[in-house]
Amino acid sequence: xxxxxxxxxxxxxxxxxxxxxxxxxxxxxxxxxxxxxxxxxxxxxxxxxxxxxxxxxxxxxxxxxxxxxxxxxxxxxxxxxxxxxxxxxxxxxxxxxxxxxxxxxxxxxxxxxxxxxxxxxxxxxxxxxxxxxxxxxxxxxxxxxxxxxxxxxxxxxxxxxx
Amino acid sequence: xxxxxxxxxxxxxxxxxxxxxxxxxxxxxxxxxxxxxxxxxxxxxxxxxxxxxxxxxxxxxxxxxxxxxxxxxxxxxxxxxxxxxxxxxxxxxxxxxxxxxxxxxxxxxxxxxxxxxxxxxxxxxxxxxxxxxxxxxxxxxxxxxxxxxxxxxxxxxxxxxxxxxxxxxxxxxxxxxxxxxxxxxxxxxxxxxxxxxxxxxxxxxxxxxxxxxxxxxxxxxxxxxxxxxxxxxxxxxxxxxxxxxxxxxxxxxxxxxxxxxxxxxxxxxxxxxxxxxxxxxxxxxxxxxxxxx
Numbered sequence: 001x002x003x004x005x006x007x008x009x010x011x012x013x014x015x016x017x018x019x020x021x022x023x024x025x026x027x028x029x030x031x032x033x034x035x036x037x038x039x040x041x042x043x044x045x046x047x048x049x050x051x052x053x054x055x056x057x058x059x060x061x062x063x064x065x066x067x068x069x070x071x072x073x074x075x076x077x078x079x080x081x082x083x084x085x086x087x088x089x090x091x092x093x094x095x096x097x098x099x100x101x102x103x104x105x106x107x108x109x110x111x112x113x114x115x116x117x118x119x120x121x122x123x124x125x126x127x128x129x130x131x132x133x134x135x136x137x138x139x140x141x142x143x144x145x146x147x148x149x150x151x152x153x154x155x156x157x158x159x160x161x162x
Numbered sequence: 163x164x165x166x167x168x169x170x171x172x173x174x175x176x177x178x179x180x181x182x183x184x185x186x187x188x189x190x191x192x193x194x195x196x197x198x199x200x201x202x203x204x205x206x207x208x209x210x211x212x213x214x215x216x217x218x219x220x221x222x223x224x225x226x227x228x229x230x231x232x233x234x235x236x237x238x239x240x241x242x243x244x245x246x247x248x249x250x251x252x253x254x255x256x257x258x259x260x261x262x263x264x265x266x267x268x269x270x271x272x273x274x275x276x277x278x279x280x281x282x283x284x285x286x287x288x289x290x291x292x293x294x295x296x297x298x299x300x301x302x303x304x305x306x307x308x309x310x311x312x313x314x315x316x317x318x319x320x321x322x323x324x325x326x327x328x329x330x331x332x333x334x335x336x337x338x339x340x341x342x343x344x345x346x347x348x349x350x351x352x353x354x355x356x357x358x359x360x361x362x363x364x365x366x367x368x369x370x371x372x373x374x375x376x377x378x379x380x381x382x383x384x385x386x387x388x389x390x391x392x393x394x395x396x397x398x399x400x401x402x403x404x405x406x407x408x409x410x411x412x413x414x415x416x417x418x419x420x421x422x423x424x425x426x427x428x429x430x431x432x433x434x435x436x437x438x439x440x441x442x443x444x445x446x447x448x449x450x451x452x453x454x455x
Binding site for chain 1 (some may be wrong): 163164165166167168169170172173195197199202203206215217219266267268269270272273278353354355
């Protein structure tokens with residue numbers, strides 16, 4: 001067991017955890033933030049558990065919770081400000097970027113960082129950025145539409161404001 | 163997939179402390195955790211059941227890419243994303259970026275490290291083969307304080323096996339500066355950025371007339387792990403990168419290697435990949451050596 005301090009969405013959580021506990025379980029079970037999902041039984045292949053560690057997208061089943069000690073995590077619950085959704089969240093709603101929604105939190109956490117690093121992506125770059133996130137409903141077309149709509153490409157070119 | 167019980171977790175701030183902890187446990191019972199994008203999979207599947215995990219994230223000396231007149235030094239904890247973002251990589255070592263930017267996915271590239279990948283030495287991975295073709299020097303520190311340098315050719319023994327001792331840590335990888343030199347890497351997998359079914363890396367150095375004076379070729383994805391292809395290297399030396407000669411070199415390599423058949427590709431398909439990728443990669447490496455983009 002080890003006592004760790006992790007700041008999640010601006011709130012400090014101090015918990016004593018088994019060393020073998022995965023970060024995703026810490027987030028879901030100790031902190032009660034169940035927006036972060038597990039779709040592939042911790043195999044690191046689905047991306048549904050993607051969160052941001054110090055601002056960078058990572059799969060939270062690929063880390064032990066103790067590795068996050070002293071770090072800053074952002075989960076999907078930390079995106080919106082109250083009921084004010086982020087432009088990416090709004091675009092997902094407007095473009096039907098989700099059907100069952102199970103993969104959506106991970107995609108939002110990955111694509112939020114993606115757009116920070118690359119505010120004017122091509123469609124190829126968006127698809128390339130999505131490799132680590134599986135969606136079995138949408139076929140990705142509407143997800144790509146949503147990410148494009150939230151990018152500067154949409155704002156500048158007026159391709160599709162949604 | 164969930165880890166078995168782990169007794170101890172430590173996060174040293176120096177390499178000396180890291181190897182000290184390693185020495186407190188019998189061989190294999192304490193393990194280093196770098197980016198964890200392979201090791202955590204092994205821990206979760208219980209292929210590895212470490213008693214102690216030594217997390218290297220706080221050791222600043224293992225981080226950073228330094229480029230100077232002598233060459234480049236990559237700390238063992240340099241991540242794929244750090245390599246992709248490094249604007250100063252000379253053309254001689256451009257293959258590092260070719261390889262790093264197509265490992266896994268964004269999330270993996272934000273965590274995975276060059277040192278971790280080389281120490282894990284999985285047969286279908288990009289960085290061990292790339293470092294092999296580039297002729298890197300592996301910098302190792304032993305628990306008793308002894309430091310040694312080892313050519314990557316001696317370091318990479320076979321799949322999941324390296325010459326790193328149970329009491330050693332890989333601290334950095336060095337590459338000597340090289341003029342009129344270019345390199346390139348490319349892989350083919352079943353999905354974009356999937357593990358390589360075959361990957362090819364080429365590094366060539368040219369003389370003032372554009373003739374090849376030294377060549378190194380490596381392959382990934384074959385059952386024996388990352389490996390050089392010396393037969394093809396000899397063919398490239400003396401050439402100016404003519405397509406016919408490059409094709410001859412990779413036809414010879416495809417003929418000579420032991421290309422396995424498995425669920426991803428049969429032997430003949432792997433040989434075809436070696437010929438096709440080899441032509442593209444070698445052509446790009448020659449172009450870079452000539453100063454083309």
